[in-house]
Amino acid sequence: MITDTAPPPQFTHAQIRTIMLGVALAMFLATLDQTIIATALPAVAQDLGGWDEMAWVVTAYLIASTVTTPIYGRLSDLYGRRPVLLVCVCIFVAGSILAALSQSMPWLIAARVVQGLGGGGLRSVAIAVVSDILPPRERGKYQGYLSVTFATANVVGPVLGGVLSDSLSWHYIFWINLPLGALAFGMTWHQLRRLPLPKGKPVIDWLGAALILASTTPLLLGISAVQRTGSWTSPDSLAGFGIGIGFLVALILWEQRAPEPMLPIRLFANSVFALGSLVTLLTSIVMLALILIIPLHYQLLLGLPPGEAGVRLIAMTVGTVAGSFVAGQIITITGRTRIFPIAGCAMATLACALLAMLGLGHSLPVDLGLTLLLGLSFGGQMSPMTVALQNALDPRDAGIGLSCMMFFRLMGGAFGTAALIALLVGRLGDAGFGNGLALFQPHLRASMPPDQVRGMAAALAAAFAHVYWVSAGIMATATLAAFAIREIPLRAK
Template identity: 30%
Template structure:
């Protein structure tokens, strides 16, 4: 069967809607990254609230991603994409009215539901119109959009926070979202829904949510609200393990599982999941804690923090676009994944060595390496899975990799946040005499700063007097660097997983063409079998429903190609 490469115009027109939708999703997420320390300070939140504002979004993104992927295999994908975009933008706007950390966390959780749909469905829709071989070039465009949004978001967020107040960060994406909805409606062709009636594994959703939520709550609060070895630990960890076991049992018995465990029979999918977990930890951990490092350990303003993280985004931009073009031109993808996983691990390891006074050139190099590693691995792991998955399982396979990447990021950010909070608390306790001496030297204002530090609320380091600021910057730098150390063992595991990925050649057919080819092959196999039966018996096989209807029997017995 011959196939033709689609013209660039026929691909770019529908792709423009996906790109703008992805841009809205990314800009709405990244615009608050540099302002988050200010937001948590103004809402009287502590380090735990800071972490949960991020992990709430990641958790709901992870849990909703396979649901969207399952629906994509059963329903119209264009409509689902538009629904996800509306949910995301409305929740983002609502977060701008939050008056306390709890409300902000709740709206951010709702935001994650829409983000899961945008992440999963954009990959599925892309697979519908572009072959894996050609997809590398266009995935570079996705990487470029992500890079622009990731660079522009923190910069825009910093400017808005410093000039107009942080609440406007949540409203800025509304006009772009309206434009994205209109563009998606005009450019993306409607897909034919499946004839099957959609079935959602609600029990699986509850069990998965319970297992992950208990684990995250335990990681976030252990060592502060209760001891690591305590009754609360036994109950939460035991409950998480029990819910996970029940989830596996339910998935094995369900006709429409949330995460089809049969996918793990494919070695490509299994190893890509392992590698995606490390990618998620590095990507989300860096976006969360590098902005905090710039403000809490180097005294930068939100705008300055956005500028200071550009080296990481430059690495992501250059690697994603460059590698995507090389994959399309030469058809080789595995070498770039191996190099990317090595760079990702090296970047995380080097960032675990930074201090408040580390030469910023070195910090920039470390960030660039981490960004380049993420750019090489993130999209191309999905590409490898889509290339080997059955056409009927493209949606659930793509969302499966995205799910575990988000899940890895969720757990990773929680672990990094818990390590940071614990380390900072220990360092403050060990530096008690230095802090008291600095507060005394400040004079009358020292009592105000001392009260803020003792309350647990994140301080505004850039506004501190020099005597106190140096101590606090040193403490937070050590805490953040210890958090990055957690990503290193996962990165090593990612390297091993990528090395053992089967190096399959990329297909030159789109998902629709592969599906049609499979159906044609099935028909080709069925026709000779029917002809052999006719030759051997001299009669045409007649089914029970055909008895008494000779003309219909002859018509149905005629082979169709």
């Protein structure tokens, strides 16, 4: 049984910067591989065949990396951050090699599962390392750097995947992970040696780990089925949700009695953790869904090519990076975190409402201003929420607590993307366009009568407005939850 850890060593600013570089690189690798494949999928499918299995190349990594996130967090509490992070880097690089050598679509999908098994730990343990090397008062600016890394990888991924696929080969989107992974391994091996290891013999809650996998995997498969079919009531969706919820109930019942639970239910008795997790979940539902929906709005309603639509999203990325960086610096100076999720959620509510009322495409400055406001609102609360949760948790639960936060962020993104896109398609169906978004492709509109095109455009604009109003409602709920979070002074040690 784990008893305690030795007092953490003191690190110099130079050592902290080196550690943070390695940690940020690990997080960048895991996040990048969730999005880098997107623009290379057509080339992959053409080379390997199996167009009908193409979506599983993305889904396999998403599921494997998400369901293992809380497990790795708990293992790092039991065995220490460094050994777990090193194992995760090795698994991730091994999966990348298998993916680069793929000769068939099933081979690539299996390799993506291996990549995801490593990627889940890269993200969760990387965040927990910050709690080991810095007191809460100093964590804000460094968590800001990790939030910047997370946001940058989400946006750079599709661009880099397209460039490598076009100029070299899709295989290189996986080969590029080898030098980056080796660098992350070297930095972790050298710089984290001074971190103390937990004392005593760890007790692993294997049944809890199995129930986490058994509950979250069907839920993610159900969400994937919603994205694929556009229906929440399809047999695949209902089966996934039903099985997942059943195992979730079993997980909660077991973890309440387990001697060393893999997912300590006591965490949710901490109001800061419970409310912070809710705010994280709701914010992620909207943020990651709008990252996909806003470019879709530009392409389908305005007829912009994918490249130009992606460029217009840069304002949102810049806002996310700037908001996270500035918030982190202010936290370090003031020691206050509560105001940021309140202000961020309120700003996001306003931005979504303005999108619903004004739409996109009337004016480039207005479009950039609205998306910049969205980015600032999301970025300004990511690192403060992470710091607040770290500060509120017992040090022995730092790894699993932060992994749960990352888990809620990933689950929120997956659920929100499926839910809001399904809502968009459903509104089009209610307006008489039963074939959904396929009708709105530019090459099909060119052959239609002008009156029909205007009717379709009006229906599409109304459908997007409805999605933005729903997003505003979700963020308003997050604002209320953020108001209920109490301020706990940040520890200086």
